Amino acid sequence: MGVVTTSLGERAQSIFDDIGYTVSRTESGIRAEHKWREVAVSVVEDYETLPETGELRCFVTWAADASNLGRRLDGMDVAYDWAVIGVHEDGGYDVVHP
Numbered sequence: 001m002g003v004v005t006t007s008l009g010e011r012a013q014s015i016f017d018d019i020g021y022t023v024s025r026t027e028s029g030i031r032a033e034h035k036w037r038e039v040a041v042s043v044v045e046d047y048e049t050l051p052e053t054g055e056l057r058c059f060v061t062w063a064a065d066a067s068n069l070g071r072r073l074d075g076m077d078v079a080y081d082w083a084v085i086g087v088h089e090d091g092g093y094d095v096v097h098p
Contacts, residue, residue, distance in 0.1 A: 008043045011087050012060040016041065032058070044069060054080040063088045070096040 012030055013023045021032035021039070030041035040054055044061045050073065051057065057080050061069050066086025073082055084096040 008045060008060055008062070008087060011091075011093075012041050012043055012058075012085070015060070015085060015087075015093060050076065050078075051080075052076070052078060054078075056080065057082045058085060059083075060085045060087060062086065063094060066094065066096050070098070074098055 009030070016023050016030070016032040016039075019034075021034040024031050024033075028040070029043065032039045032041050037056060039056045039058050040051075041058045041060060042051070044050070044059050044065075050059070059069055059073070059082065061084065063086035066084045070084045073084070082098065086094045086096060088094075
C-alpha cells in the first residue's frame with residue numbers, strides 16, 4: 001500500500017473540524033468559526049506575503065517551518081492575535097503562540 005499524503009489545506013480543515021469549529025473555504029483561505037470566535041486560517045507553504053490586518057489569525061505550515069514563521073510574525077509586529085500550527089508528516093501538530 002502506498003503512502004497517503006494530505007495537503008496542508010486539508011489538514012488545516014481537519015484540525016479545526018476536530019476541535020469543534022465550523023470550517024468553510026473563502027477566497028483568501030479558510031474560515032473557522034466557533035461560538036463568538038471567527039478565525040482566518042491561512043496555509044503557508046513558502047515565503048509568502050503575510051497579511052498585515054485582521055483580528056484572529058492562524059497560520060498552518062509544516063512543523064519544520066513553524067518556528068521561523070512565528071519569528072517572522074513577531075518581527076512584523078502585527079496588530080492581530082495569531083498562532084501558527086506546525087503539521088508533522090505523521091499527522092500530529094504543534095501550536096506556536098507569540
